[in-house]
Amino acid sequence: MTEKRLSRRRAIGIAGAGVAGVGIAGVTGAALRGAFDPPLSAGASPSDAVDFHGEHQAGITTEVPDRLHFVAFDVVTKDRARLVELLQDWTAAAARMTAGQDAGVIGAVNGSPEAPPDDTGEALSLPPSGLTLTVGFGPSLFRDADGRDRFGLAERRPAALADLPRFPGEALRPEISGGDLCVQACANDPQVAVHAIRNLARIGMGVVSVRWSQLGFGRTSSTSRDQATPRNLFGFKDGTANLKIEDTALLREQLWVQPGDGPEWMTGGAYLVTRKIRMIIETWDRTSLGEQEELVGRAKGSGAPLGQHDEFDPINLKATGPDDRPRITETAHVRLAHPDQNNGARLLRRGYNYVDGSDGLGRLDAGLFFIAYQRDPRRQFVPIQTQLARHDGLNEYLRHVSSGLFACPPGVREPGDFWGRALFD
Numbered sequence: 001m002t003e004k005r006l007s008r009r010r011a012i013g014i015a016g017a018g019v020a021g022v023g024i025a026g027v028t029g030a031a032l033r034g035a036f037d038p039p040l041s042a043g044a045s046p047s048d049a050v051d052f053h054g055e056h057q058a059g060i061t062t063e064v065p066d067r068l069h070f071v072a073f074d075v076v077t078k079d080r081a082r083l084v085e086l087l088q089d090w091t092a093a094a095a096r097m098t099a100g101q102d103a104g105v106i107g108a109v110n111g112s113p114e115a116p117p118d119d120t121g122e123a124l125s126l127p128p129s130g131l132t133l134t135v136g137f138g139p140s141l142f143r144d145a146d147g148r149d150r151f152g153l154a155e156r157r158p159a160a161l162a163d164l165p166r167f168p169g170e171a172l173r174p175e176i177s178g179g180d181l182c183v184q185a186c187a188n189d190p191q192v193a194v195h196a197i198r199n200l201a202r203i204g205m206g207v208v209s210v211r212w213s214q215l216g217f218g219r220t221s222s223t224s225r226d227q228a229t230p231r232n233l234f235g236f237k238d239g240t241a242n243l244k245i246e247d248t249a250l251l252r253e254q255l256w257v258q259p260g261d262g263p264e265w266m267t268g269g270a271y272l273v274t275r276k277i278r279m280i281i282e283t284w285d286r287t288s289l290g291e292q293e294e295l296v297g298r299a300k301g302s303g304a305p306l307g308q309h310d311e312f313d314p315i316n317l318k319a320t321g322p323d324d325r326p327r328i329t330e331t332a333h334v335r336l337a338h339p340d341q342n343n344g345a346r347l348l349r350r351g352y353n354y355v356d357g358s359d360g361l362g363r364l365d366a367g368l369f370f371i372a373y374q375r376d377p378r379r380q381f382v383p384i385q386t387q388l389a390r391h392d393g394l395n396e397y398l399r400h401v402s403s404g405l406f407a408c409p410p411g412v413r414e415p416g417d418f419w420g421r422a423l424f425d
Contacts, residue, residue, distance in 0.1 A: 059132030068216030072179025136406025216352025268410030276402030297332030
């Protein structure tokens with residue numbers, strides 16, 4: 001019997017695989033083959049598909065869409081083979097979903113009425129919406145909190161995946177920090193992003209469990225010069241000086257892991273730091289405009305550095321005002337984060353605003369879910385955040401409550417490849 005491989009957005013033809021009475025192994029094999037159907041090319045429309053395969057994982061330099069669902073998983077199996085099989089199954093499902101198909105080869109509505117469908121169905125009829133899925137491996141996958149090398153990976157842990165130090169003033173909650181694995185789902189439709197994470201969690205049942213997750217809206221950075229600079233919940237333009245996909249030389253220098261940086265399985269990948277930063281917005285909203293601009297170091301309206309006129313004018317850290325005081329103060333955020341103050345270190349940020357309801361005291365539980373990719377956190381995120389944590393005037397209005405660190409391997413490039421294959425070879 002043949003089955004129509006139904007796309008939830010478009011018919012893509014007839015598959016020759018027999019599906020009547022297919023067991024788990026058969027579905028897994030078919031799903032992996034489906035992962036390497038010719039991908040749809042990225043287009044200009046927000047509803048189009050983004051190529052899944054490539055030298056680097058999508059969702060890093062890819063233009064930032066408007067919605068996020070980020071999840072961290074704990075691995076609950078002790079079986080290395082089951083973990084590898086999960087990564088193969090996830091890769092197949094991710095390739096299908098980013099191309100606008102159901103998570104499984106049978107789909108949400110085309111299977112046996114007596115069996116659970118292999119797609120949850122809430123994205124039926126929706127377009128791909130620019131969905132990207134990006135995976136990362138946390139330090140605890142290599143050696144857990146009890147020092148156990150559960151999967152024989154301890155010797156393959158990159159030196160750059162060193163645990164982050166404790167920064168002054170942070171109030172991290174362990175239950176929403178860390179994780180063995182992470183998946184970042186970005187899309188222009190929140191339902192598409194949530195559908196992707198939901199199906200990966202469903203596929204992983206018995207192998208992984210959700211540790212924590214975060215929904216985000218309203219990107220707070222741009223990764224292309226074609227994108228306008230967005231605003232964060234403080235009302236300021238955010239990410240003006242972010243690394244951009246057009247900065248080819250800077251991306252090699254600052255973002256992508258290069259040969260010789262560490263273990264070969266990470267070459268072409270990047271390291272991810274996440275921070276959930278609660279903004280004390282009620283206090284901020286009672287702060288004068290002049291003080292807000294002084295704390296940030298930019299004009300709130302135009303986004304221009306203080307002392308300049310245009311958003312993209314270079315920051316002049318030596319500029320002074322009529323009173324001979326620095327236009328950008330010693331504790332201004334843009335001064336402390338500037339590459340000149342951090343041995344040239346830069347980050348590629350693609351964070352999101354979040355609102356998680358209220359805190360029970362009449363205040364919004366809202367802020368920034370910070371996401372930053374880089375070549376080596378020890379030389380980039382750590383020194384920058386150390387400066388900010390010690391001296392940033394904005395600290396009065398910020399609380400760091402969650403933290404994550406992950407090694408994101410290079411992209412999936414050929415049939416038989418899967419997320420993290422080189423790590424497990």
